[in-house]
Amino acid sequence: MFRYLVTTLRTPQFQMSVIDEHYAFLDRLRRQEKLELAGPFTDKSGGAYIIKAASLEEARTLAFSDPVHTTKSSIVTVYEWNAK
Numbered sequence: 001m002f003r004y005l006v007t008t009l010r011t012p013q014f015q016m017s018v019i020d021e022h023y024a025f026l027d028r029l030r031r032q033e034k035l036e037l038a039g040p041f042t043d044k045s046g047g048a049y050i051i052k053a054a055s056l057e058e059a060r061t062l063a064f065s066d067p068v069h070t071t072k073s074s075i076v077t078v079y080e081w082n083a084k
Helices: 015-031 054-063
Strands: 002-010 035-041 046-053 074-080
Touching: 002 054, 015 035, 015 046, 046 054, 054 074
Parallel strands: none
Antiparallel strands: 002 046, 002 074, 035 046
């Protein structure tokens, strides 16, 4: 498994109603032991989380199923990350 950094930056179309769905999504990843760390940015511009996946493709598939992405509330970007 590799680590991937996922950033979520709010768009002008951000929907506050998506937050509960987003947290439920993160909780599912946590239960599957794919989520390592998550949290919002203090300036409320978005947030980031670290996921574990076998490949960049799998990491993108996971991240792009995040409700903040599917509702176009945030721009979701996935980075391969060599965290130590």
